[in-house]
Amino acid sequence: MMKKFFYLFSSFVIILLLSACSVDSDAAKLYRKSEKMKAVIVIPKTVNPNEEVDLKVEVTKEDKKVEKLESMNIEIWKKGNEENKKVIEGKRTAKETYEVVNTFSEDGIYYVKAEVRTKDLHIMPTKQMIVGELSEEEAKSLEPEKEKEDNHHSHH
Amino acid sequence: MTSEDKASNRDKRPSVKTSSSSLYKTIWRWHFYAGLIFTPFLLILAITGGIYLFKPQIENVLYQDLYEVEDEGGSISPSKQIEAVTSKYVDAHVYKYRPSDSPNHSSEVGVHIGDGTYTIFVNPHNGEIIGQLNDKDRLMDNIEKFHGELMVGTIGDRIVELAACWGIVLVVTGIYLWWPRRKTKFWGVVLPRFSKGKKVLMRDLHAVPAFWISAGLLFLIFTGLPWSGLWGNTFQQITTNAGLGYPPSVWVGDAPKSDVQTKEIADVPWAAETMKVPLSTSKDLLPLSIDDVVKVADEQNVTKGYNIIFPQTDDGVYTLSLFPPKAQDEVTMHIDQYTGAVLADYRYDSYKPLGKMIAFGITIHKGTQFGLMNQLIGLLVCLGIAGVVLSGFYLWLKRKPKSKLGAPKVAENPKQMKTLSFIIIIMGILFPLVGVSIIVVLLFDFFVVKRVPQLKRFLNA
Numbered sequence: 001m002m003k004k005f006f007y008l009f010s011s012f013v014i015i016l017l018l019s020a021c022s023v024d025s026d027a028a029k030l031y032r033k034s035e036k037m038k039a040v041i042v043i044p045k046t047v048n049p050n051e052e053v054d055l056k057v058e059v060t061k062e063d064k065k066v067e068k069l070e071s072m073n074i075e076i077w078k079k080g081n082e083e084n085k086k087v088i089e090g091k092r093t094a095k096e097t098y099e100v101v102n103t104f105s106e107d108g109i110y111y112v113k114a115e116v117r118t119k120d121l122h123i124m125p126t127k128q129m130i131v132g133e134l135s136e137e138e139a140k141s142l143e144p145e146k147e148k149e150d151n152h153h154s155h156h
Numbered sequence: 157m158t159s160e161d162k163a164s165n166r167d168k169r170p171s172v173k174t175s176s177s178s179l180y181k182t183i184w185r186w187h188f189y190a191g192l193i194f195t196p197f198l199l200i201l202a203i204t205g206g207i208y209l210f211k212p213q214i215e216n217v218l219y220q221d222l223y224e225v226e227d228e229g230g231s232i233s234p235s236k237q238i239e240a241v242t243s244k245y246v247d248a249h250v251y252k253y254r255p256s257d258s259p260n261h262s263s264e265v266g267v268h269i270g271d272g273t274y275t276i277f278v279n280p281h282n283g284e285i286i287g288q289l290n291d292k293d294r295l296m297d298n299i300e301k302f303h304g305e306l307m308v309g310t311i312g313d314r315i316v317e318l319a320a321c322w323g324i325v326l327v328v329t330g331i332y333l334w335w336p337r338r339k340t341k342f343w344g345v346v347l348p349r350f351s352k353g354k355k356v357l358m359r360d361l362h363a364v365p366a367f368w369i370s371a372g373l374l375f376l377i378f379t380g381l382p383w384s385g386l387w388g389n390t391f392q393q394i395t396t397n398a399g400l401g402y403p404p405s406v407w408v409g410d411a412p413k414s415d416v417q418t419k420e421i422a423d424v425p426w427a428a429e430t431m432k433v434p435l436s437t438s439k440d441l442l443p444l445s446i447d448d449v450v451k452v453a454d455e456q457n458v459t460k461g462y463n464i465i466f467p468q469t470d471d472g473v474y475t476l477s478l479f480p481p482k483a484q485d486e487v488t489m490h491i492d493q494y495t496g497a498v499l500a501d502y503r504y505d506s507y508k509p510l511g512k513m514i515a516f517g518i519t520i521h522k523g524t525q526f527g528l529m530n531q532l533i534g535l536l537v538c539l540g541i542a543g544v545v546l547s548g549f550y551l552w553l554k555r556k557p558k559s560k561l562g563a564p565k566v567a568e569n570p571k572q573m574k575t576l577s578f579i580i581i582i583m584g585i586l587f588p589l590v591g592v593s594i595i596v597v598l599l600f601d602f603f604v605v606k607r608v609p610q611l612k613r614f615l616n617a
Contacts, residue, residue: 028302028500034501036497125495
């Protein structure tokens with residue numbers, strides 16, 4: 001009787017231990033899941049100053065349709081001029097597409113930020129864009145930064 | 157005469173070879189050796205633990221000048237606070253930011269400079285740098301390191317784990333030895349006997365307090381074990397994988413990854429001529445500013461006091477980590493570093509039952525869950541453990557014959573050995589380090605002790 005119990009117990013423990021080598025990559029599925037929303041900012045390849053430009057934002061959700069957004073605003077500002085941000089409300093032009101029209105007065109590097117809100121979700125991706133021609137200084141500023149040495153800290 | 161008196165007068169009476177006396181002696185022998193070997197470690201655990209219980213109060217005094225700021229109103233954005241740090245410490249690499257959690261409290265910026273890790277304290281109202289702290293110099297962190305791994309890393313962690321598991325053996329065997337032979341016994345069981353002479357008193361001063369704190373000691377061991385490097389990590393991985401414990405990334409397991417949208421290299425026209433200049437990265441989107449991360453945290457109702465850990469790779473995430481005094485307020489949140497989407501929101505409520513138990517066990521173990529009372533009761537148990545350890549040591553010193561170790565001698569009883577071996581094997585499997593140490597002892601016993609007569613005599617083997 002004891003022997004049977006012992007064998008049962010040890011096999012149980014061994015099976016348990018085999019699952020303990022590492023955490024399964026899909027273990028997260030067993031816990032609370034968060035809905036993921038994605039927004040792709042579409043900017044035309046060439047943008048010239050003093051012209052009307054169409055900026056599009058395509059909003060998608062992982063497995064579900066995106067319901068009507070609570071708000072979709074685009075923030076535009078020139079690099080180095082963070083204090084002056086232009087905010088334009090996006091207009092829904094298709095099921096998952098919102099558009100704004102903007103005119104850029106100067107050449108240079110700009111940032112476009114899409115603030116997308118539904119009732120429960122909020123994302124704010126930012127994309128860089130170039131208007132007209134850049135000065136030598138501006139073009140140089142786009143070159144890759146020298147990588148700082150990354151000290152690997154121990155896990156928290 | 158009762159069995160306890162028999163034990164204390166062992167050297168005077170002829171040994172009675174009843175089966176219960178033989179079992180008693182065997183269990184006493186285990187208790188004796190476990191105690192002799194592991195009490196130094198249990199003492200270290202009790203002393204360091206007792207101090208660490210008061211970490212909040214101690215750190216509030218030690219670092220008062222770094223923590224406290226005047227509430228002068230107004231505030232500087234997180235990004236500007238961090239900018240103040242990086243402009244002063246030019247070689248610093250920021251890896252962590254802890255926003256101020258009250259108008260009287262500073263913000264903390266965690267940086268790596270060279271090989272060192274520092275926390276820079278910033279005034280959130282005016283962006284002034286208050287001071288810095290080298291992580292190496294944090295007293296309570298060092299005490300915690302001593303407590304958890306004897307300050308010697310992995311091998312220390314295993315020794316502490318081993319000592320804690322053998323602590324279980326000590327309590328279980330101790331309870332067997334203490335158990336009153338007559339049901340109505342009070343003195344020598346629940347209270348020590350002061351009137352039966354010094355020897356009885358010394359024994360009672362070990363066994364009776366030990367009984368009182370045994371529940372506390374077992375609680376500390378069982379709540380500390382999920383923390384340990386071997387048993388604890390394995391236990392965490394089993395429970396997380398089974399969907400019963402912590403969600404992944406809170407203790408073990410990986411965080412989700414950020415969505416990296418790549419794009420083609422573009423032509424960058426510039427004034428002089430049109431030249432192909434590869435843009436700074438192949439990523440399409442810019443990383444979120446720290447101000448937006450704090451905004452997301454506020455929107456998600458994460459109470460201030462959290463740490464924001466910066467992503468280390470292109471597909472890394474911003475991780476919000478809040479481990480407050482009460483377990484039910486814990487938050488681990490992962491935010492996409494480009495879009496600010498909340499990829500995972502793991503609060504205490506999303507822990508499964510075993511995860512909740514472990515979390516609660518930890519905060520009670522650390523003395524933070526129930527405030528000052530928790531700390532004081534913890535301290536009492538730590539003092540009790542130290543007292544029991546020292547009184548046990550004293551008992552041994554008094555009993556020890558000159559040329560021998562003083563271990564109780566046992567005549568082998570095959571019937572009892574079977575049940576005992578069975579229990580030992582189960583313990584060895586449930587607590588693998590104990591199992592390994594028992595095997596080591598058995599091998600040592602068979603190959604060395606039994607063959608060296610002086611050793612055999614000394615150890616009463």
